[in-house]
Amino acid sequence: xxxxxxxxxxxxxxxxxxxxxxxxxxxxxxxxxxxxxxxxxxxxxxxxxxxxxxxxxxxxxxxxxxxxxxxxxxxxxxxxxxxxxxxxxxxxxxxxxxxxxxxxxxxxxxxxxxxxxxxxxxxxxxxxxxxxxxxxxxxxxxxxxxxxxxxxxxxxxxxxxxxxxxxxxxxxxxxxxxxxxxxxxxxxxxxxxxxxxxxxxxxxxxxxxxxxxxxxxxxxxxxxxxxxxxxxxxxxxxxxxxxxxxxxxxxxxxxxxxxxxxxxxxxxxxxxxxxxxxxxxxxxxxxxxxxxxxxxxxxxxxxxxxxxxxxxxxxxxxxxxxxxxxxxxxxxxxxxxxxxxxxxxxxxxxxxxxxxxxxxxxxxxxxxxxxxxxxxxxxxxxxxxxxxxxxxxxxxxxxxxxxxxxxxxxxxxxxxxxxxxxxxxxxxxxxxxxxxxxxxxxxxxxxxxxxxxxxxxxxxxxxxxxxxxxxxxxxxxxxxxxxxxxxxxxxxxxxxxxxxxxxxxxxxxxxx
Amino acid sequence: xxxxxxxxxxxxxxxxxxxxxxxxxxxxxxxxxxxxxxxxxxxxxxxxxxxxxxxxxxxxxxxxxxxxxxxxxxxxxxxxxxxxxxxxxxxxxxxxxxxxxxxxxxxxxxxxxxxxxxxxxxxxxxxxxxxxxxxxxxxxxxxxxxxxxxxxxxxxxxxxxxxxxxxxxxxxxxxxxxxxxxxxxxxxxxxxxxxxxxxxxxxxxxxxxxxxxxxxxxxxxxxxxxxxxxxxxxxxxxxxxxxxxxxxxxxxxxxxxxxxxxxxxxxxxxxxxxxxxxxxxxxxxxxxxxxxxxxxxxxxxxxxxxxxxxxxxxxxxxxxxxxxxxxxxxxxxxxxxxxxxxxxxxxxxxxxxx
Numbered sequence: 001x002x003x004x005x006x007x008x009x010x011x012x013x014x015x016x017x018x019x020x021x022x023x024x025x026x027x028x029x030x031x032x033x034x035x036x037x038x039x040x041x042x043x044x045x046x047x048x049x050x051x052x053x054x055x056x057x058x059x060x061x062x063x064x065x066x067x068x069x070x071x072x073x074x075x076x077x078x079x080x081x082x083x084x085x086x087x088x089x090x091x092x093x094x095x096x097x098x099x100x101x102x103x104x105x106x107x108x109x110x111x112x113x114x115x116x117x118x119x120x121x122x123x124x125x126x127x128x129x130x131x132x133x134x135x136x137x138x139x140x141x142x143x144x145x146x147x148x149x150x151x152x153x154x155x156x157x158x159x160x161x162x163x164x165x166x167x168x169x170x171x172x173x174x175x176x177x178x179x180x181x182x183x184x185x186x187x188x189x190x191x192x193x194x195x196x197x198x199x200x201x202x203x204x205x206x207x208x209x210x211x212x213x214x215x216x217x218x219x220x221x222x223x224x225x226x227x228x229x230x231x232x233x234x235x236x237x238x239x240x241x242x243x244x245x246x247x248x249x250x251x252x253x254x255x256x257x258x259x260x261x262x263x264x265x266x267x268x269x270x271x272x273x274x275x276x277x278x279x280x281x282x283x284x285x286x287x288x289x290x291x292x293x294x295x296x297x298x299x300x301x302x303x304x305x306x307x308x309x310x311x312x313x314x315x316x317x318x319x320x321x322x323x324x325x326x327x328x329x330x331x332x333x334x335x336x337x338x339x340x341x342x343x344x345x346x347x348x349x350x351x352x353x354x355x356x357x358x359x360x361x362x363x364x365x366x367x368x369x370x371x372x373x374x375x376x377x378x379x380x381x382x383x384x385x386x387x388x389x390x391x392x393x394x395x396x397x398x399x400x401x402x403x404x405x406x407x408x409x410x411x412x413x414x415x416x417x418x419x420x421x422x423x424x425x426x427x428x429x430x431x432x433x434x435x436x437x438x439x440x441x442x443x444x445x446x447x448x449x450x451x452x453x454x455x456x457x458x459x460x461x462x463x464x465x466x467x468x469x470x471x472x473x474x475x476x477x478x479x480x481x482x483x484x485x486x487x488x489x490x491x492x493x494x495x496x497x498x499x500x501x502x503x504x505x506x507x508x509x510x511x512x
Numbered sequence: 513x514x515x516x517x518x519x520x521x522x523x524x525x526x527x528x529x530x531x532x533x534x535x536x537x538x539x540x541x542x543x544x545x546x547x548x549x550x551x552x553x554x555x556x557x558x559x560x561x562x563x564x565x566x567x568x569x570x571x572x573x574x575x576x577x578x579x580x581x582x583x584x585x586x587x588x589x590x591x592x593x594x595x596x597x598x599x600x601x602x603x604x605x606x607x608x609x610x611x612x613x614x615x616x617x618x619x620x621x622x623x624x625x626x627x628x629x630x631x632x633x634x635x636x637x638x639x640x641x642x643x644x645x646x647x648x649x650x651x652x653x654x655x656x657x658x659x660x661x662x663x664x665x666x667x668x669x670x671x672x673x674x675x676x677x678x679x680x681x682x683x684x685x686x687x688x689x690x691x692x693x694x695x696x697x698x699x700x701x702x703x704x705x706x707x708x709x710x711x712x713x714x715x716x717x718x719x720x721x722x723x724x725x726x727x728x729x730x731x732x733x734x735x736x737x738x739x740x741x742x743x744x745x746x747x748x749x750x751x752x753x754x755x756x757x758x759x760x761x762x763x764x765x766x767x768x769x770x771x772x773x774x775x776x777x778x779x780x781x782x783x784x785x786x787x788x789x790x791x792x793x794x795x796x797x798x799x800x801x802x803x804x805x806x807x808x809x810x811x812x813x814x815x816x817x818x819x820x821x822x823x824x825x826x827x828x829x830x831x832x833x834x835x836x837x838x839x840x841x842x843x844x845x846x847x848x849x850x851x852x853x854x855x856x857x858x859x860x861x862x863x864x865x866x
Binding site (some may be wrong): 299302303304326327329337339341342345346347348349353356357360361366369370371401 | 730741742749751
């Protein structure tokens with residue numbers, strides 16, 4: 001029997017105060033699609049960084065095709081044939097897609113040849129992406145496509161995919177899976193990191209489950225139940241989101257009436273006469289792939305972008321289109337944008353300081369304009385406890401928290417204000433299964449108390465689990481909402497993809 | 513191969529120690545430079561940095577020089593925290609002095625306690641007006657306030673020259689280019705007999721305490737910080753970048769204008785072409801040396817005041833040229849920025865990948 005493509009043996013890695021990996025062993029066979037499962041903070045990222053040469057293990061060894069190797073740098077990893085698509089993108093905002101791809105390559109290539117290669121990859125994987133666009137104009141989803149393409153260009157022998165499907169439509173996920181299976185069948189191994197257990201069940205042949213830096217189980221995911229895997233992962237019984245019985249719809253709390261807005265310059269999506277209403281007690285889901293007006297809609301609702309017509313947005317019947325973000329919050333409209341760092345939170349601030357950012361309008365944190373450190377600390381502490389934010393306390397800087405923990409804090413900060421209407425974009429993006437479940441439970445509970453909740457998400461499972469009614473935002477247009485009970489996932493996928501109608505990338509179809 | 517790598521978490525103690533390290537390094541480098549230039553380097557640095565502190569008779573002068581630096585730097589720090597780069601405090605300082613002097617000339621033959629407060633108010637408004645131009649241009653037309661505020665400094669200097677040589681020239685002044693001397697009611701009360709120590713010194717300290725209160729304890733000060741650190745988060749939190757731009761430029765202009773008026777109604781007692789002393793530019797160094805923190809700025813103001821006082825000492829003792837003071841101040845800023853880079857980044861040796 002040939003040696004495994006990659007074999008990790010007894011890998012340990014410590015950071016000051018934390019054992020990120022302890023005695024981790026796993027092996028990936030040639031052509032195998034191997035899942036790496038674990039909660040945020042379980043040590044997946046560290047392990048993957050060791051494999052990709054970003055960090056060095058304190059103990060243990062790595063064997064590549066049976067030969068012991070030292071992977072000193074990502075460049076060395078790429079030379080071995082290891083490619084990686086990171087969850088956090090490393091792209092230069094001011095440069096175009098093709099320039100970013102060129103920068104990521106180890107060898108210089110001529111621009112025209114690269115363009116042809118990229119066009120070929122975009123077409124064969126059906127990734128809609130304009131290579132000439134500047135990265136700062138791209139949505140999160142589109143940015144990830146740049147990373148995927150950059151990686152596929154290197155023709156890797158082991159491909160590490162860190163949560164690759166979190167921003168894809170169902171049809172695209174299926175297409176990506178076919179592609180990954182195709183890559184694997186040609187002998188390339190794939191190390192697949194995801195929180196979505198059913199994806200792992202459909203795609204992966206082997207799984208290694210990490211918890212607290214240690215391997216807690218290795219299994220064949222096709223034979224395990226998702227519930228059991230989730231429980232192994234979080235080390236406790238998984239909390240199910242408890243739905244309240246369907247309620248008769250309450251009063252209209254948020255009404256959007258013919259909201260039109262030019263897109264964020266220069267390549268944003270124009271909002272075209274968006275109309276919807278969200279009622280007390282309901283969760284309205286807005287599905288759609290990022291870049292179709294989601295960020296424009298959220299910032300128009302939050303008050304960050306001016307809306308010229310006062311009556312375009314009504315909160316509890318009151319026109320608020322002309323009000324700023326602070327005034328809208330005071331009246332009870334809270335919003336959570338998808339970007340955590342620098343938008344929903346300030347990375348350089350402590351959690352307590354981040355509480356002041358949006359909670360001061362509805363919670364008496366700053367009487368007469370003077371910030372009350374005691375009240376802020378108490379509010380922050382309550383959020384940390386109620387939402388199980390793993391941190392050292394209110395004085396921890398936001399940048400020290402993992403993405404999932406920061407999201408729990410942000411969601412807790414907003415829900416803790418008990419807003420009349422909560423609009424949230426991607427509530428559980430990059431959040432582990434346990435935390436996602438508790439965030440969703442809080443959303444359900446908030447609606448049950450009589451608030452209206454609007455969830456903008458690309459994660460259909462999440463929307464189907466949460467929403468009472470569902471509509472799709474596509475190219476700046478919003479479809480009429482439909483009760484979720486009457487919809488199948490394929491049908492929504494068609495709603496999202498079928499009308500999407502993006503042209504294939506330039507130059508597609510010319511490749512051999 | 514050497515590489516800069518961002519520290520995960522800059523050391524808190526180093527953040528506050530680095531200004532002190534910068535001062536010590538500047539003394540060492542200054543010694544070296546002056547020695548190489550053929551002066552008595554050790555004596556020069558000793559006179560510039562230590563004599564002002566060691567000789568009690570120099571302390572009043574230290575306070576007189578530190579007060580305007582502190583006051584201007586406080587205003588600048590508000591803007592710098594919000595990424596509003598007011599480089600033209602010197603112009604606002606001059607304009608404040610001009611506006612206050614205008615009131616003084618109008619009230620020349622009057623008397624009353626209200627005259628000095630009226631002059632101070634005019635000084636604040638003059639500085640604010642001069643800072644309002646860059647604020648308006650930045651908010652309305654996205655013109656860089658760095659350029660406009662800096663250029664307006666030279667306009668203010670020319671306005672001063674024109675006034676003291678033209679309409680405001682002292683009719684009894686033997687044709688010297690200067691205004692009338694201010695009357696007793698127009699001059700800051702001297703607080704220490706036989707010195708120039710005036711009311712501006714305690715007021716500068718009071719301003720520092722107030723700035724600390726506003727910047728560290730209020731929602732307004734919080735807004736200034738958020739706008740500077742994360743503009744998108746500031747919008748999300750309901751803070752207006754335009755309002756912060758206006759507020760910080762007006763605060764900077766107003767404080768610089770008040771400092772200018774204090775200087776005119778204190779040590780100068782009139783306006784002369786020698787009035788601009790670059791306090792407005794030196795205050796930029798003070799603001800950074802003080803970590804943009806009001807209490808740090810008091811410390812920074814005293815250090816920079818020492819370079820002025822000590823520079824004069826060194827001119828007589830080791831015959832240093834007057835420009836040495838400016839060179840010393842520039843060296844200090846340079847070293848400070850260098851240490852700051854090392855607080856935020858570390859240099860690592862990257863192994864060449866095999």
